[in-house]
Amino acid sequence: MTRPSLVATFPMRNEPERKVYDRGYVRSLFDSIAFRYDFLNHLLSAGVDVFWRRKAIGLLQPFHPGRILDVATGTGDMAITAARKLSAEVIGIDISPEMLRIGRSKIASMGLRSRITLTEGSAEEISFAARSFDAVTVAFGVRNFSDLQQGLLEIQRVLxxxxxxxxxxxxxxxISLVEESFGFYFTRILPVVGGLISGNADAYRYLPNTVGEFPAGTDFLSILHSAGFKETIQYPLTFGIATIYIGIKR
Ligand SMILES: C[S@@+](CC[C@H](N)C(=O)[O-])C[C@H]1O[C@@H](n2cnc3c(N)ncnc32)[C@H](O)[C@@H]1O
Incomplete structure (x- = not known):
């Protein structure tokens, strides 16, 4: 795996200072853990990640999207949830060929090949025409973007x-007690268990590092605003451990 390299510490105007990793490093990190990603995801979140994705897709239901782009689709769990809950065609893009390879075989085994297509591509340069999707989803992806503002502007463009x-x-x-327990779990337990099972402890140190510094709540809403999204709203989940953000292109 390539060594971590920082692209910038404050990539956009109203974003708090934080470390941003270059795309090559992020790609090789996810390539290296892809074979254990789904298993560890469900184990380390005790299955709550499944509920969070369902909730996010449920919020899309009133919009009746016909064509959805799932950015940073990874092994396709968000795309699969969308295809199952909504009668939509879903395209997933991701920079990690290994995550996509595992996603494609999952999609084939679920008989969803006619509804979901996964293809290599980055959030910062989306290879689809302007105004070609009714909805764009991103699950646990935005904090990995090497250029958050560019990624959000691209999402705007293709909507x-x-x-x-x-x-x-x-x-x-x-709640501070939840924050402390979650912080302990995230920084002490997760890297050890994730490292042992995936063979890559660095990857599971990367997770708390990126989460700790990433703008959340109203900070993220104002970033969405400055990327041009309107009627932005947030739905905190499970004591605020995760949040769903929604923005509309007007
Ligand atoms: C934590 S995984 C989330 C995968 C999936 N969305 C899910 O819900 O399980 C993050 C994914 O983001 C991808 N990724 C990171 N930076 C990206 C970028 N700039 N453009 C597209 N995908 C990116 C990684 O390769 C990885 O598959």
């Missing part, structure tokens, strides 16, 4: 007018 972006991301719990 149709009145299209909706649904972004699910880790955030910081509002």
């Amino acid at each position: 149709k007018v009145n299209g909706v972006a649904v972004i699910l991301e880790f955030s910081r719990p509002s």
